[in-house]
Amino acid sequence: MAINDDKRVIIFDTTLRDGEQALQSSLSPKQKLQIAMILDQLGVDVIEAGFPISSPGDMEAVRLIGQNLKNATVCGLSRAVDKDIDACYEAMKGLDHYRIHTFIATSDIHVQDKLKKSFDDVVEMAVRAVTRARKYTDDVEFSCEDAGRTPIDHLCRTVEAAIKAGATTVNIPDTVGYTLPYEFGNIIKSLFDRVPNIDKAVISVHCHNDLGMATANSLTALQNGARQIEVAVNGLGERAGNCSLEEVAMTIKTRSEYMGGLYTGIVSTNIARASQVVAGVCNEPVPPHKAIVGSNAFAHSSGIHQDGVLKNRSTYEIITPESVGFKENNLHMTARSGRHMIKSCLASLGYDESTYDLDDVYARFLKLADRKGQVFDYDLEALLFFSPDKEEETQFELESLNVISGGKNVIPTASVRLKIGKRTRTESGTGNGPVDAVFNCITRLTGIRCELTNYVIAAKGSGMNAQGQVDVDVMYQGRQYHGKGLSTDVIESSALALIHACNSIYRARIIADEKLENKEK
Ligand SMILES: CC(=O)SCCNC(=O)CCNC(=O)[C@H](O)C(C)(C)COP(=O)(O)OP(=O)(O)OC[C@H]1O[C@@H](n2cnc3c(N)ncnc32)[C@H](O)[C@@H]1OP(=O)(O)O
Ligand SMILES: CC(C)C(=O)C(=O)O
Numbered sequence: 001m002a003i004n005d006d007k008r009v010i011i012f013d014t015t016l017r018d019g020e021q022a023l024q025s026s027l028s029p030k031q032k033l034q035i036a037m038i039l040d041q042l043g044v045d046v047i048e049a050g051f052p053i054s055s056p057g058d059m060e061a062v063r064l065i066g067q068n069l070k071n072a073t074v075c076g077l078s079r080a081v082d083k084d085i086d087a088c089y090e091a092m093k094g095l096d097h098y099r100i101h102t103f104i105a106t107s108d109i110h111v112q113d114k115l116k117k118s119f120d121d122v123v124e125m126a127v128r129a130v131t132r133a134r135k136y137t138d139d140v141e142f143s144c145e146d147a148g149r150t151p152i153d154h155l156c157r158t159v160e161a162a163i164k165a166g167a168t169t170v171n172i173p174d175t176v177g178y179t180l181p182y183e184f185g186n187i188i189k190s191l192f193d194r195v196p197n198i199d200k201a202v203i204s205v206h207c208h209n210d211l212g213m214a215t216a217n218s219l220t221a222l223q224n225g226a227r228q229i230e231v232a233v234n235g236l237g238e239r240a241g242n243c244s245l246e247e248v249a250m251t252i253k254t255r256s257e258y259m260g261g262l263y264t265g266i267v268s269t270n271i272a273r274a275s276q277v278v279a280g281v282c283n284e285p286v287p288p289h290k291a292i293v294g295s296n297a298f299a300h301s302s303g304i305h306q307d308g309v310l311k312n313r314s315t316y317e318i319i320t321p322e323s324v325g326f327k328e329n330n331l332h333m334t335a336r337s338g339r340h341m342i343k344s345c346l347a348s349l350g351y352d353e354s355t356y357d358l359d360d361v362y363a364r365f366l367k368l369a370d371r372k373g374q375v376f377d378y379d380l381e382a383l384l385f386f387s388p389d390k391e392e393e394t395q396f397e398l399e400s401l402n403v404i405s406g407g408k409n410v411i412p413t414a415s416v417r418l419k420i421g422k423r424t425r426t427e428s429g430t431g432n433g434p435v436d437a438v439f440n441c442i443t444r445l446t447g448i449r450c451e452l453t454n455y456v457i458a459a460k461g462s463g464m465n466a467q468g469q470v471d472v473d474v475m476y477q478g479r480q481y482h483g484k485g486l487s488t489d490v491i492e493s494s495a496l497a498l499i500h501a502c503n504s505i506y507r508a509r510i511i512a513d514e515k516l517e518n519k520e521k
């Protein structure tokens, strides 16, 4: 692939190859295709779709993806052996354009202990592999595996030989994430200084995150002349992962003046969606604090930060959530929040400061937050309407619960008894699983029909003391409510979580009725 603009950085995505190597379960061709279509829309330039010699399924995945991409170039990986290169050709033959990526390790430890060869043998294998791949396509990438630990003389010699044999891209991987940014930048600089034919190929880097340096090393390499970076969505990849696509793309965009005006073809507003699809298909949740795409990346829970963000978002947000495809930032109310946050939340609910005593509400809010951890907008509103002894009063309480579930031919059935105000009522019902059966009973008992939008179950503690915590988000009349339940029995945790949310909805309904009455008066 030829991009004739020295400022343009080629984004080579290896989510489906190196990223997939990190999964406990390999992906099917269909799953890979689903991710590839998202990557294509995201604007990556090359998609390394798999390792065709690896299995018939991966051969099929590379073929399928090659046939369906609209913009990106498909690429298959091969060792420096004939049969792997031929398998790449087999997977991609017939396409207008495709890349074969062949590699061999060049560091002493890999050459001697893994490949059990001499360095001369390795250079010969590299040349033979590139030459063979060039017979099939004019887009050939060669990688010196473990370049980060390769003596520089050996690296220069291999790179020169690979380019001479016809490699159009030469990749310098820090395979084990060993180097530091200054050191890695110097490796790239040395190659530009010492390899005579370096200008005949695009120099690429492929950094791993074992010491948390993958993004820094990739950016330093760009500053030293590399023009392709190999990345994966959510930083997926062997061990601690590959360089994360979203981190480099957003750094290049956000700090372009510092990056010498470099740019990529990434459509940044598609990043959040790509992250979510990769996390879902790969069954690999994104850690909350992951830069750019974590759920906490645009969240603020402390009063000083919330005050700053409310006055000017740029005080604590260097990029906007919208620019990477999230709807908005999140301001969580906790005992670390301050008065500005409380005032702002009440204003968004329609309460002018003249209608309440901020100091009094704030003092009560802090007591509630110390008890509950997180306070939601409807909890805050309840402080205005209920006296302190009533603000957490519950209308619904679980008295007992019975479920029958099981394998084939057993219809999940539940029976739930709730204390509702001063009365007790029981309901029985079925569902498509035991939790669904319980939720159906609770819906009938409370009369609250809400839509379940999120259900998360997590183990708290371990061994005999382990409990299951269920968190639910439900939507009721256009407003989001949250419920939490904790028990040694996860079905009971689920019931408690929904009942918790129903109690909040019940209180919000009383407030809504009261507001209506006041208006009518
Ligand atoms: C740094 C990286 O991410 S490299 C990519 C890693 N990805 C993968 O390994 C996933 C796909 N791999 C596979 O499906 C399999 O490992 C295959 C099909 C490639 C090979 O399977 P097998 O033939 O059973 O070999 P196995 O994986 O056990 O061992 C690898 C062999 O390849 C050799 N080898 C490793 N890298 C290279 C290379 N770049 N060029 C040539 N030979 C290589 C090893 O020395 C070893 O050879 P040996 O059998 O003579 O000892
Ligand atoms: C195959 C190569 C590029 C690789 O994944 C690595 O060296 O980390």
Ligand SMILES: [Mg+2]
Binding pocket: 018, 173, 175, 206, 208, 238
């Ligand atoms: Mg790798």
